[in-house]
Amino acid sequence: MSSKGAKKTMTMRRFGAVRQYRSGRWTASYLDPTGLRRRAEETFETKTDAEVWLSQVEADITRKDWRDPDAGAVNFGEYAANWVAERGVSALTEELYVRLLRLHIEPTFGGWDLDEITAPRVRAWRAERLDTTGAPTTVAKSYRLLKAILETAVDDELIRRNPCRIKGAGKETSASGQVATVEQVDALAVAIGIRWRLMVYLGAYGPMRPEEQAELRRRDVDADNLTVTVRKAAPELATGKRAEGPTKSEAGKRVVVLPEFLRTDLQRHLDWFAERGPDGLLFVGEKKAPFRRSTFGRKWRKARGTVGMPDNFRFYDLRHTGHTLSTRSGATLKDTMVRAGQSSERAALIYQHSDHERQREVAGGLDRMVRATREKQRDQQKKGLSGAEVVRGS
Template sequence: MANRKGKRRTFGAVRKLPSGRYQARYPGPDGVMRPAPVTFETARDADDWLAEKRTEIRRGDWADPDAGAVAFEEYALRWVRERRLSATTEELYRRLLRLHILPTFGALDLDQITPPRVRSWRSERLDATAAETTVAKSYRLLKAILETAAEDELIRRNPCRIRGAGKEVATERPIATVDQVDALASAIGPRWRLMVYLGAYGPLRPEEQAELRRRDVGLDTLTVRVRKAAPELTTGKRAEGPTKSEAGKRCVVLPPFLHIELRRHLDWYAEKGPDGLLFVGEKGKPFRRSTFGRKWRRARAAVGLPDDFRFYDLRHTGHTLTTRSGATLKDTMVRAGQSSERAALIYQHSDLERQREVAAGLDRMVRDQRDSTARERSGDGPSGTDLARDA
């Protein structure tokens, strides 16, 4: 068909419908003819629309209008499967999808998820849950899934564009004193007291401790080598696997005051053989979060710590005490098994010898605090050596 000026059309086609309106069609880069989503009142309007499509194709801005017609739920669940995530991360993502994302977006196609819908969803989740951290995690997951959809050219642009919506603002966690750590270790019982000390002065994550073996412990060198982790899923299943990050694989030098604690635990409670678990329950079963949790809550109450003081807060205690003992930020990161690309570029190296120095500094701090507490309880004042030191 000729266009309105009598010239033969070089791109697309326009035809007049029985209704009197005009339909436009054009060939995409793949050669498939695609109709306009609407009809036009005049041939000029149809020509103008075809010109826009031709410009998009020439500039590389064209997007297949049928590409986004993919069910979000199907795409999101496939996205999780293809990531090869750790067991705990996969469990978290599936829970966030099930509880917070799919109820709103599960019935939509990818191209039906728009910025206004994302904003409304986030606002509704914040109002309904009052859980800012959970909503931030859910938003980051939704954004990551849709970013991949954009890379797959299923949508033109990611609709998650709320500045700062994925940022978590963590509240300042409490820390325990040296005396409170000792009290927790005593209250939780002899079988688990070393776990409290390793949590505070390692500082090791509970899932790292759950997978420690006899061969990972160097009694003469006072070292613990973290090779793997065994987090417990909500189903109760142990998910043995790699550490949280590559930085989690590390050799931790323990402060000397833990030598007796470590030796006694190896003699009395650890499984036999080099591959024996370091921590097992009374019936010889591997560490269980639920069983330990009951003991932890009773010990916490006995010591007088608040109900929101978690076992993970022992790590925060360890970070703080290690820093106070003179450790650098890099020293603390290496000791705790934390990773950061930015920190890796700007912080100085922390080798094994430096870790021994940090452990020694931590040892002096704890011993001094214990001596001070013992003097206060006995009613004795500072010794002549202490007075001379302070002079």
């Protein structure tokens, strides 16, 4: 070592030690809880500054807040991959995580260590993603995923604090949640074709997720009592593979009571289109293949255009329609949550299961409301026809 940078003096303290370099700068060191000598990564202008730094380290050790300075030297890309593998999430959710990491997170953070990801860098990354992609919903999902991964890193004591601290950054502001009218639901059911008609109605008046309907079997349907039991789900991955498995949550396993006006549609679908045998799928294509999101998507877009619905009205928006119509017919929030198979930690503490009899009342309210709306529409059509006949007769 050059004499220019050699240490000049050393002062021992009750905790740690401070030394001065010939340059006049000061350094500090201490024994960590494992007995390993640790040295400050920076030098200090004065001896007081070095001693203040040691006091802060001592306080962290006393409060058991001390973190190994080298703990965060873990590659983010490797840590994130292990994080996803250890979650035990559904195949569809895992596919989403992997895609968000590959397209939006790892290009920036994949080569960095965990402790190199700072709050300013997270803010810069988010701003760049918003500007480049123009997709705030996707950026919000990516931010939530990054925050969840780094929160686990905090729990693992690899970093001291989560650098994802942007208020509201994980909130989605998508255009979903649109509501169709009874007339529009009927029009969509007609336009999509008789084979898929029931699927539209179950989406709105179930209200069931498409991946839940994709796994419905003949044995799940009780046509006499107008009930459908949701036991599993079969979301379709980007590869086209059906990922058969549990419902989105435990609340997803439920018995849905259908409104009376669907009796004919339900029985007709069982007679004409469902696979035979107790385990036969309820919904299959013209070539008897299982439901496919891509094929159905084309039919859905065509039907939506025929009816004149906006391009951003998704099949999932039928569920929101079902929520709204159920509420208008007298259902409570508890009733609609149970009917739709929704749950959350907060909801689990507040809401108890709406019993089967109450679900029959909700279905009855839906039935009365839809029938009244249809009757009103027929009356208006008759009046319009009568008016046209008067004009022709004059």
